[in-house]
Amino acid sequence: MKNSEIKFNIQLDEKNLPKTIKWDASDKESEGMEDTKSISLNVWDSVNHSTLRIDLWTEEMSVVEMKRFYIDVLGGMAQTILNSTGDEYMSEEIKELCDRLVRHVNAENQKKS
Numbered sequence: 001m002k003n004s005e006i007k008f009n010i011q012l013d014e015k016n017l018p019k020t021i022k023w024d025a026s027d028k029e030s031e032g033m034e035d036t037k038s039i040s041l042n043v044w045d046s047v048n049h050s051t052l053r054i055d056l057w058t059e060e061m062s063v064v065e066m067k068r069f070y071i072d073v074l075g076g077m078a079q080t081i082l083n084s085t086g087d088e089y090m091s092e093e094i095k096e097l098c099d100r101l102v103r104h105v106n107a108e109n110q111k112k113s
Contacts, residue, residue, distance in 0.1 A: 009033060010056060018056045037061035038069055064109065071101050 004027050011020040022033040038057035045052050057066060078094035081087055 018058050021058055040073055067105050071098050074098050
C-alpha cells in the first residue's frame with residue numbers, strides 16, 4: 001500500500017491571520033514547498049455526520065481571485081459528485097450555478113473597468 005502526504009505551513013501575523021501559506025505534497029510533480037494565497041480544506045466527520053472546514057487566505061488574495069477560486073472549487077465538486085455517486089442531476093445543477101456565478105463576476109468586473 002502507498003502512503004501520500006500533504007503538508008501546509010501557515011505563517012501568521014500578530015493578529016493570527018495568515019501572512020503566508022505554503023504547501024507540499026508527496027505526489028506533486030515539483031519538489032519543495034510552494035506559495036499559495038488560499039486553501040479550502042473540507043473533512044467529513046463521520047461521528048457527527050458533518051463537515052469540518054478550514055478556509056484560509058492571505059491579504060495578497062484579491063476579491064476577484066477569491067471569487068474565481070470558489071467558482072473553481074464548486075466546479076471541482078460538480079465533477080467529484082458525478083465521479084463518486086453518478087448523480088448527473090446534482091452535478092449539472094452545480095455546473096449551472098458555476099456558469100451563473102462566472103457571468104456575475106464577469107459583469108461585476110466590466111462595471112469596474
